[in-house]
Amino acid sequence: MSSKKKKTLNEVVDLNQDDAFDAVMALTSASSSQATSGSTRQDVSTSDSQTSSSSIGTRRKSVGSPEIKGRKNDKAAERQAMRRKKEEKKEARAIAAEKNKIYKPGECMKHMTIEVHPGLSSEWYMAELPREAARGGARVSSAAALCDRNLILWSRCVPTTLSDQLGLNSKEQCDRALYVQLADDVAWKVVKRELSAHVTAVRDMAACRLTLVVFGAKDYFKTTGRKTLNSSRKMMTEIDFEMAKADLLVSAECDTVLVETPNELGLLIVQFTKAIAEAPHKQAKRALDEQAEFYMRGDNKKCVRVDSNGNGLSGLWQQMVAILPNSSLETSRAVCAQYRSPLELYEALQSPDGVTSLAEVPIARSAVANSRSRRLGPEFARKMKTLLTAGDGNILIE
Known part of the structure; x- marks a missing residue:
């Protein structure tokens, strides 16, 4: 074989080797690129999964964060405070309604107690008091601790719920009293000029305003048509009695009421009981009326009643x-x-x-x-x- 042919053959072999090498390198680069892309995809998917897991964790963390829990606790506390205020207002209204019953006309007599000394309640002219008091709605109580046996006092019973919640006493003493005397006893004091001093001493011991009740004054001054030995033995004349009443009103600030029968005495005591029971309600109404510029409560001629529903x-x-x-x-x-x-x-x-x-x-x-x-x-x-x-x-x- 000639040298020229050998050279050509060697070149062909070299070319074939170079092509094969290039093909191998191409395949290697392709596989490496695929591997690189696969790893890149894997890395991207891994990062995506990590990102998604981190976002979920962030959401979970944000849902259960202390700030949100604090807001929820604040809202719950506000709701509890509102509920507590409503309950307190409801209790206050109930207490006010119960307290108004003590002084409200028609209900106030149920809470009144007439205190009478046992020695006075056993007298014959006091026999009608229990019946008249029961008819009026009040109660009669025996009070042996009174400073004078002829005194009649009043007290108002406060319910236990109100006394505990408002700090009130279960028994409220009234600042008014009656002093019952027979006409014969008054006559002795008038003749001795001791009536005003005696009533003043009783008033100071009772520590309240006093009203003198004289029983049987009309029968004491009653005269018959014929003159007898006893008809001229009156120790007190009507003029003396009137002067003694005037002196009692001026010096002791004590008024005088005359009654003749046990029924009149019982009715008088019940009337005083009702007036004392309704006094706080009337005083509050009067104070409210005085705040207005003009008075309209007294002008009730031909009035039309209108209820809360608008009827009328x-x-x-x-x-x-x-x-x-x-x-x-x-x-x-x-x-x-x-x-x-x-x-x-x-x-x-x-x-x-x-x-x-x-x-x-x-x-x-x-x-x-x-x-x-x-x-x-x-x-x-x-x-x-x-x-x-x-x-x-x-x-x-x-």
């Missing part, structure tokens, strides 16, 4: 129209049938034709069916507009 408002509106000058019951009925309330009439009079429509309201002349009716008239309608829409309270309606 139509009758009140009808009466308001009926008492106006040149008005009548038929006029008020016609106006109230057309306008159900003062606000409805006021809004109607604000329109341009409000006076005209009010003047055209028909008014029946009588209760007879098919009778002719008359109009309300422009004059009355104009006065109604002035009354309801005037801005000046001093304007004269003519």
